[in-house]
Amino acid sequence: MTVPAHPSEPALRVSCTDGVATIILSRPGKMNAVSQAMWRDLIAAIEKLDADDTARVMILRGAGDNFCAGADISEFETVRRDAETARVYEALNAEAFAAIRNTRLPTVAAISGVCFGGGFGLAAACDLRISTPDALFAVPAARLGLAYPVEAMGDIVATAGAQMARYLTFTGARIDAARARECGFLLEIVPTDVLVSRAQEIATMLAANAPLSIRASKASIAAALSCRAGDVSQAQDLGDITFESADYVEGRLAFRERRSARFQGR
DSSP states (O other): OEEOSOTTSOOEEEEEETTEEEEEEOOGGGTTOBOHHHHHHHHHHHHHHHTOTTOOEEEEEESTTOSBOOBOGGGHHHHTSSHHHHHHHHHHHHHHHHHHHHOSSOEEEEEOSEEETHHHHHHHHSSEEEEOTTOEEEOTHHHHTOOOOHHHHHHHHHHHOHHHHHHHHHHOOOEEHHHHHHTTSOSEEOOGGGHHHHHHHHHHHHHTSOHHHHHHHHHHHHHHHHOOHHHHHHHHHHHHHHHTSHHHHHHHHHHHHTSOOOOOOO
């Protein structure tokens, strides 16, 4: 399917094949900077994938040579001109990050080129991140004189650590892929020509595993990071579901029969 980002702009491209959904931010002429309309369309696209029983994993990447330069600053005079409009914009912004963070699907960000600001936030909201050696990362809020959304800051702290979160947001400095991996933000650095295939390989591996188990693990990790009682309770409930599932029966049977399990997500 194709979700239009704006009548005058290229589309946010969304596809799903063999359980692997791919969302491509497609404004290569603007380094895939995200317009206000695209934030809305990204939320809608993830909601559709969440409701699609055939989807098991989601890959997020950018078209061309870059992942995402962040929010489209050229719109800010209109959509983020003062505190009132900024609250509306940031609510939408935060909802997009939350859609990625809270989707039932495990998510993989495949990063090349620039990964700045809101683009960094999108990547941080994903479960796994890989990049090319030339990737650059930055959160330049302090250089623009604006605040970064609280929920998105939580993703940065969880994925890069509190000290790196402070460094990135206080200075607006850029770090390279090696340093991003060193702080734990990246899982792997891969050659540029295999970025897409490696993301697909990881996604295919995840798609073959039990969806309910992955969902429970994702919830448990989130609960361990937040320490919120509601998150812990939800994780426990999702864990209980796995033990009552047909997939648990199939997993045990496949183990006994020494074959690959065929999980159905129920």
